[in-house]
Amino acid sequence: MKTERDPKAGHQSASVATPTVVAASDSCAGGPSPAVMATYARQNLSFVRGEGTWLITPEGDRYLDLASGVAVNVLGHTHPRLVEALQAQAGKLWHTSNLYRVAGQERVAERLVDLTFADRVFFCNSGAEACEGAIKTARRYHFVNGAPERWRIITFHGAFHGRTLATLAAAGNPKYLEGFGPEVQGFDHVPFGDHDALEKAVTAETAAIMIEPVQGEGGVRTVPDQCLKGLRDLCDDKGLLLIFDEVQTGIGRSGRLFAHEWAGISPDIMAIAKGIGGGFPLGAFLATEDAAKGMTAGTHGSTFGGNPLAMAVADAVLDAVLERDFLTEVQDKALRFKQALEGLKDQFPDMIAEVRGLGLLMGVRLMPAYLPADVVSAAIEQKLLLVGAGDNVVRLLPPLNISDEDIGKAVQRFAEALECARGKGA
Numbered sequence: 088m089k090t091e092r093d094p095k096a097g098h099q100s101a102s103v104a105t106p107t108v109v110a111a112s113d114s115c116a117g118g119p120s121p122a123v124m125a126t127y128a129r130q131n132l133s134f135v136r137g138e139g140t141w142l143i144t145p146e147g148d149r150y151l152d153l154a155s156g157v158a159v160n161v162l163g164h165t166h167p168r169l170v171e172a173l174q175a176q177a178g179k180l181w182h183t184s185n186l187y188r189v190a191g192q193e194r195v196a197e198r199l200v201d202l203t204f205a206d207r208v209f210f211c212n213s214g215a216e217a218c219e220g221a222i223k224t225a226r227r228y229h230f231v232n233g234a235p236e237r238w239r240i241i242t243f244h245g246a247f248h249g250r251t252l253a254t255l256a257a258a259g260n261p262k263y264l265e266g267f268g269p270e271v272q273g274f275d276h277v278p279f280g281d282h283d284a285l286e287k288a289v290t291a292e293t294a295a296i297m298i299e300p301v302q303g304e305g306g307v308r309t310v311p312d313q314c315l316k317g318l319r320d321l322c323d324d325k326g327l328l329l330i331f332d333e334v335q336t337g338i339g340r341s342g343r344l345f346a347h348e349w350a351g352i353s354p355d356i357m358a359i360a361k362g363i364g365g366g367f368p369l370g371a372f373l374a375t376e377d378a379a380k381g382m383t384a385g386t387h388g389s390t391f392g393g394n395p396l397a398m399a400v401a402d403a404v405l406d407a408v409l410e411r412d413f414l415t416e417v418q419d420k421a422l423r424f425k426q427a428l429e430g431l432k433d434q435f436p437d438m439i440a441e442v443r444g445l446g447l448l449m450g451v452r453l454m455p456a457y458l459p460a461d462v463v464s465a466a467i468e469q470k471l472l473l474v475g476a477g478d479n480v481v482r483l484l485p486p487l488n489i490s491d492e493d494i495g496k497a498v499q500r501f502a503e504a505l506e507c508a509r510g511k512g513a
């Protein structure tokens with residue numbers, strides 16, 4: 088099925104400077120190049136163009152993108168406002184380094200401060216760097232408080248905080264740590280949802296608790312509101328800092344600007360990335376004035392972090408996400424999408440164990456006889472892009488501005504993919 092072709096393929100588009108033929112540099116012909124380090128198990132699929140919720144291959148085939156670059160393209164592809172912001176900035180100034188003031192940084196930081204619990208923002212380039220910076224901030228806080236022995240951080244099984252040595256140690260996934268030498272010290276891992284283990288893990292050396300309000304890579308596992316509140320109380324009680332990793336859940340994905348807003352509490356430090364750049368590499372960590380007090384001149388830095396190009400795009404992303412009704416619409420769409428997925432669960436009770444998630448971070452947990460990778464592959468056959476996750480879950484992460492029509496198409500294609508994958512399972 089799905090022989091839809093891109094109507095613009097091979098034609099000059101009026102609005103976008105689309106080349107008449109696909110440039111050789113845009114095409115992935117033949118097998119994957121060995122010149123690219125083989126660290127990813129990639130699909131044999133590439134794209135030359137994106138339009139909203141759609142990605143277009145060199146051949147002109149259109150794929151419905153519910154991966155969104157793993158929760159990155161919050162406004163879909165080539166959103167006119169983001170294209171305009173980037174192009175305007177590209178003609179003015181790209182990079183000056185953090186030796187000088189950057190007006191865009193000051194503007195975006197002030198917006199984030201106005202919108203959140205935070206008083207201070209540091210810009211970096213990725214989620215891992217944002218988490219790493221959050222960890223450093225927490226340790227440094229206790230150091231300048233005269234308690235340098237408080238440097239350990241409690242984290243949770245199934246967590247994902249990035250691929251640097253410290254963030255790998257923070258998550259503690261043995262599969263990702265193997266072969267990379269001695270693990271960075273200072274992380275105490277407790278089972279997800281085990282309150283007793285958590286209380287026991289707090290010692291005189293504990294600096295902070297770090298958690299994703301919804302585990303993304305771990306399988307779209309939501310931390311219940313009362314547990315987030317309990318963590319806040321525990322931290323207040325013991326003088327610990329609470330760090331939220333909202334790299335995947337932030338910037339409207341949950342239906343609120345940040346997922347922790349649903350619980351009515353706030354952290355002391357928060358890592359963000361993915362959505363904030365709408366596709367332009369950008370991360371940040373945010374902190375209260377008190378939590379940030381150790382991060383003084385010379386304690387941290389990044390060459391590229393918060394450069395004018397990234398800031399111009401982030402400013403435009405915030406404009407769009409904060410527009411009246413945008414987040415309410417995300418909530419409404421999420422509700423309709425989830426109801427449709429529940430319908431699929433009734434239709435495929437032998438395949439779908441559970442539909443879960445928060446906002447447009449949605450997970451479909453499969454029965455043990457089925458593997459997410461097989462469903463993701465079957466979906467590709469239907470020209471639908473999905474993402475696997477831990478805990479036998481398939482993730483659906485549409486652009487936040489997906490239309491109801493595209494939600495309908497996605498559900499239909501997902502159903503056809505499940506039908507095809509059924510033959511391969513059990």
Ligand SMILES: *Cc1c(COP(=O)(O)O)cnc(C)c1O
Binds near residue numbers: 212299333335361
């Ligand atoms: C993706 C992700 C990261 C790592 O982000 P990178 O940009 O890949 O370094 C960290 N934490 C969470 C929750 C994520 O989803």
